[in-house]
Amino acid sequence: DSGVTQTPKHLITATGQRVTLRCSPRSGDLSVYWYQQSLDQGLQFLIQYYNGEERAKGNILERFSAQQFPDLHSELNLSSLELGDSALYFCASSVGKVGDTQYFGPGTRLTVL
Amino acid sequence: GQQLNQSPQSMFIQEGEDVSMNCTSSSIFNTWLWYKQDPGEGPVLLIALYKAGELTSNGRLTAQFGITRKDSFLNISASIPSDVGIYFCAGSSTSGTYKYIFGTGTRLKVLA
Secondary structure, rough: OOOOOOOOEEHHHHHHOEEEEEEEOOOOOEEEEEEOOOOOOEEEEEEEEEOOOEEEEEEOOOOOEEEEEOOEEEEEEOOOOOHHOOOOOEEEOOOOOOOOOOEOOEEEEEEOO | OOOOOEEOEEEEEEOOEEEEEEEEOOEEEEEEEEEEEEOOOOOEEEEEEEOOOOOOOOOOOOEEEOOOOEEEEEEEEEOOHOEEEEEEEEEEEOOOOOEEEEEEEEEEEEEO
16 A cells, blocks of 8 residues: 555546545645656656645646645536546555656546446 | 557466566656556556666556656566566656556466
8 A cells, every 4th residue: 555545446437527636645745746657658657746736747738627725625627528538547656756766546537428 | 649669569478487578668657556457457556667777566456667767577486377467567767747657468378
């Protein structure tokens, strides 16, 4: 158990809908990262937050957004969902220093029908 | 998106054999991480490397941070069936960014 929690574990929805994925980092970690992993693919970095502020952005679509709250949990919002958005979405957390170790949550499997 | 070159892409080995995989980058990295991912699960950290030339072990796993800072290696000795999974490397550059770039993964299958 990495100490990072994600909910829900599974999510099934229809095209055009909007969903919210939630992540709670390990105790003491200030940074949260979101990744997308499509079937049999590698991990694509989406976005990082540090202590409530956006720190780095990757290949995140405009239809996607995220935020980190004062209690350090984070939410990833996916809107106008398309079939191609079906994937595993992982959250990772770290202390927040450059190059420090990231610990991953169990992921949310999103299926868009 | 940007990714590291990780090889081999997949391996089939006999139980008890040693395994080697590596990652290479065109950029210099200051941190290398190695993860193992089981199907449908989150990646689990195996080894973290922070200095060029560093050699670190975790049980039957040994990883090295290449001297050039552009590569890293992971070795698994005396493989067992539970070593099956996908192994990812991840590197963090020296440019001051906080995000990691992930390798494409090595899919390992162990034949009993």
